[in-house]
Amino acid sequence: MTLFIEQLINGLQLGTMLFLMASGLTLVFGVMGLINLAHGSFYMVGAYATALVTAATGSFFVGLVAGIAVAAAVGALVELIVIRRLYHRPHLDQVLATFALILIFSEGTRWVFGSSPLWLNPPAMLSGSVTLPGGLRYPIYRLVIIAVGVAVAVGMYFLITRTRLGMRIRAGESDREMIGALGVNIARLYTLVFAMGAALAGLAGAMVGALQSVQVGMGEPVLILAFVVIVIGGIGSIKGALYGAILVGVVDTLGRVFLPAFFRQFMSPSEAAGVGSAIAAMLIYIMMAAILAFKPKGLFAANE
Amino acid sequence: MSDTVLELIDLNKRFGALQATRDVSLNLYPGEIHALIGPNGAGKSTLIGQIAGSLKPDSGRIVLAGQEITSLSVAQRARLGLGRSFQVSSLAEPLSVKRNVMIAVQALQGHSFRFWKPVQRDESLLVPALEALERMALTHRADTQVAELSHGERRQVEVACALALKPRVLLLDEPMAGLGPEGTAHLTELLEALKHEVPILLIEHDMDAVFRLADRISVLVAGGVIAQGDSAAIRANPQVREAYLGEATC
């Protein structure tokens, strides 16, 4: 039972990180109609900047702020130079141009920082564990990650529903022509939204980088999971991204732990490990296919 | 009525609080042009969508030549003989006029899963396509790219595409929209000749054309049919004058 709860919290933690990635992706798609593969690069940029500044200053928090700022700045720059030429292009062009950006970012980073990973540790005050009700010991840092994810989700909710910027974003989602007519500076709004998405990706990269390692290509698995999330949730929907992220995070985590155990009921242990882990690896994709078979536009399709 | 070609029976369609189609019943007889008019927002597009198959009515039935088609797809309806033209041109711009019509002929013959024989020299596709174009007096444009056509010519190609299906019914959505007086007169003539072969359900804004062409007229207001009759009856109908013509003719 404690194992189940522990894994459930792990799943939540993965889910909240996925939400940070997916919310930026889905916002950029909802507002600008752009599919951005290079979103994983901002995740990597955030992690690298955090690791470097943390190493230089000795403070994780300074590093984290720097990581978010650098990711946002790189995002804004990329939007100004490349992305804004793609808004009116077909999706195929968007996919290829942002694929090109991945190559440029990944190989550029490898060139400058080398192939070996950088190390980033969570700050001392957040290392260690706490005892949860029920006697489960759980690392503080992972709980903090969940808290950050929840705080961002709440912040996004207020931003979208209560602020002028949010109003413009919603207007942009429903009618791109109209917000131009309202006299909003669309170009600036788009740069801002894109930079915001990049900042969230950078935050996710920095937080996870301290758990795992900071290296080239770290953004790609997360990016693809984030795609699954927004497809399940409905592209363009922040709410869909939230539910989709939690669903994918929990199902993926629990599947990896419990499916091999499940198959051990009627298979030899080695066979069960093989079959279980293979099926667990496919689980979220099977779930996605099942959801799409019934709802081809995801659970919370934005424009329906 | 056994000789009704197309029959709508008590159609209803709702979008949230908006009742876009309200108990609409109407029919189309062989040899006639039945015009459907109504002010903007009366629910004409929604009704066309339900007839053509892109929208599904909440309740009611649609019968084409004795066969219920209410839940069939757009393509299935077309195969049963429903030809339509669109308000906004829906031709493939980069292709030639000929090829746009040939696809309809191909559909009629029902052999799209043939992978070998080139269509380029396929007389069985080309001849009927050129015949349909001839009906619309467009033979000279057969090899022109659609993108180079004038607005009026596109309308005519749309009708030619519909004709190439050898349809039982033609559903024409504002074919006169955007045409000059000359184009309108030309198309009016063509449709007048055509109706004896294929009955036409005509959705049209141009009142002169409607009163000249239509054998019967139905007036759609706020989703429901408020009047039905020949030109004289509709002109005289006080309800129609108030709801619709009032603004247009004064």
Added chain:
Amino acid sequence: MNKSNTSTLAPQPGLPTPAASWYDRKGLVQIGLLAFLLLAPLALYFLGHIYYVNLASRITLIAMAAVGLNLAIGYGGMVSFGHAAYFGLGGYVAGISAYHAFDFTPVIGWPIAIPGSDSMLVIWLAAILLCGLLALAIGAISLRTTGVYFIMITLAFAQMMYYFANSWPTYGGEDGLPIFLRNGLPWVDTNDALTFFLICFGGLVLSLALTSRIMKSRFGAALTMARLNDTRLATAGISPYPIRLVAFVISAMITGLAGALYADLNGFVSPTMLSWHMSGELMVIVILGGVGRLYGPLAGALLFVMMETLLGGMTEYWQLFLGLVLLFVVLFAKHGVMGWLAGRERHE
């Protein structure tokens, strides 16, 4: 009736004008590309440069895989971001079949025993059939969606294959599966680099001819209309869905066959062949060459592998430059190498 050949119709993918023939600019470029691909390795083989013959085989097979993808993306308008699934499945069919033939163990023992085989003919047939089946399943679900959803779903399904191959230990998992002896054909020695190249070249020419023929047929006309305007197609009475699905399946079969040969070329198959980088590279090749151009994939593959070889020889980070070139082509040179060499073809 007007049946003259003085057509003002702009040439279209799959619908060339009657006037198009081998001696115009486009025809010359196409023949030139094929001749270069055939003659350069022949000459190098007799000069003793086996390395370049194998490089030519690699170009040929990547081009063939991209020809398959081009049928989906260029001609069908279906932006599949998951064609590595079929490329890799083709590869694993070759690998797994050879593995069991080597071991004398059955591929499947139950309910019927299916033995392994080291015959290329059997492997090709199996690769084509299995890739067709997989594409039928993936396409049936994915083609219910459009636009970005389609892109992401095809990507996700390919990832599913990737992770499956990665974590399934029987066939090497993430380490991949070696093919110790290249699979064989009756009467010829497939281990000879030139013979193997000629087999690959034959596959490429066949897939080009097949694509060209299909796109001129009624099916091609329907597929073209499904890409340009599916409302028009449906209004004519042809449902776009089955047309697209069949094209998607054929596309996957071509890519899968290329994958089976590619595994034999390398003597090795691994999850890398299934990875999303592979899908991306195939797309890049299609784009570099020119989308919806019959010979675009060949031009794209030539450019890609040459860049890889030349730049890769100079710097480990050559993909940085690939990214820059790709970005330039997408942003400023939309018609790709074929557009540059042979003139513009499509008007959109």
